[in-house]
Amino acid sequence: MSQQILLKKAEKEDWTRILQLYSSLDEVDLEYRFFNLHRVSADEAKIIAGRPDHFALLALQGESAIGEATLQGNGEVSVVVQKQSRGMGVARLLVTELIDIARSKGFKKLRFFTLPSNSKMVGLGRAFGFRVLSHSSMEEEWILDL
Numbered sequence: 001m002s003q004q005i006l007l008k009k010a011e012k013e014d015w016t017r018i019l020q021l022y023s024s025l026d027e028v029d030l031e032y033r034f035f036n037l038h039r040v041s042a043d044e045a046k047i048i049a050g051r052p053d054h055f056a057l058l059a060l061q062g063e064s065a066i067g068e069a070t071l072q073g074n075g076e077v078s079v080v081v082q083k084q085s086r087g088m089g090v091a092r093l094l095v096t097e098l099i100d101i102a103r104s105k106g107f108k109k110l111r112f113f114t115l116p117s118n119s120k121m122v123g124l125g126r127a128f129g130f131r132v133l134s135h136s137s138m139e140e141e142w143i144l145d146l
């Protein structure tokens, strides 16, 4: 990767970068991220950037957010990386940092939900030691004991 990647906690003023990242997603990505074709609005990008009850981490390359990972108060994590930056370890960087943050905040477990067909997210979860807690044809829940 040519330009350095920086991780930073999302703050209110980052909402336009977050909107740009989510606007770049295609229908398959949206299905994987939201389980439907939901398009993130400006108001939702502002919520991702500044909601007090969750922690959003951005991977920045230059001025752009190329990835985002969220830790919710209930220990649920989600992650997204823009298409042209995938397969280079950006999600791995984000999740590594998010796990450290979760530990420092006293979380005992992390979880994520995924479509079983999302081989990239399943591979990512497995690489961090997550295990399947429940499984249906529509959704899998993966869990990690910290």
Ligand SMILES: CC(C)(COP(=O)(O)OP(=O)(O)OC[C@H]1O[C@@H](n2cnc3c(N)ncnc32)[C@H](O)[C@@H]1OP(=O)(O)O)[C@@H](O)C(=O)NCCC(=O)NCCS
Binding pocket: 029, 032, 033, 077, 078, 079, 080, 081, 082, 085, 086, 087, 088, 089, 090, 091, 092, 093, 112, 113, 114, 118, 119, 120, 121, 122, 123, 124, 125, 127
């Ligand atoms: C899932 C997603 C975040 C992965 O981002 P990424 O930056 O490409 O992932 P990384 O390059 O960090 O890969 C991390 C690990 O994931 C796994 N992985 C990545 N690509 C994979 C693939 N094609 N098949 C299987 N495992 C894969 C591997 O274990 C990989 O580790 P390795 O590179 O050492 O083998 C990205 O594909 C994405 O944004 N998808 C759309 C949104 C989404 O599905 N979000 C998850 C729902 S919560």
